[in-house]
Amino acid sequence: MTPAAIMRIDAIPLTRNRKLDRAALPAPSTRMRAERVSPRNALERDIARVWASVLRVDAAGVTDDFSTPEGFTFGDATRRATEP
Numbered sequence: 001m002t003p004a005a006i007m008r009i010d011a012i013p014l015t016r017n018r019k020l021d022r023a024a025l026p027a028p029s030t031r032m033r034a035e036r037v038s039p040r041n042a043l044e045r046d047i048a049r050v051w052a053s054v055l056r057v058d059a060a061g062v063t064d065d066f067s068t069p070e071g072f073t074f075g076d077a078t079r080r081a082t083e084p
Contacts, residue, residue, distance in 0.1 A: 005028035007026075007028055009025070009026060013025060036059075036061035036063075036064065037061050037062040037063045038061060038062070039061075039062055040062065044062055048060040048061065048062070
């Protein structure tokens, strides 16, 4: 499993039974998605073209992260890559 967000907190909120109190966790902060970085040389263009083909997306940038909520999950990527 890939976490949707990672953030630092001062203390882990616990219930009376000393279990994680999920309801008391702070909401993750949203950050703006970085702009797509186009491939800068022939090797990066070739690799981006291969990944775009395998993942069946229009384009793949150098810093794209396909496991983020804006992208898609690895399970979805695996399914796409193995479909005929």
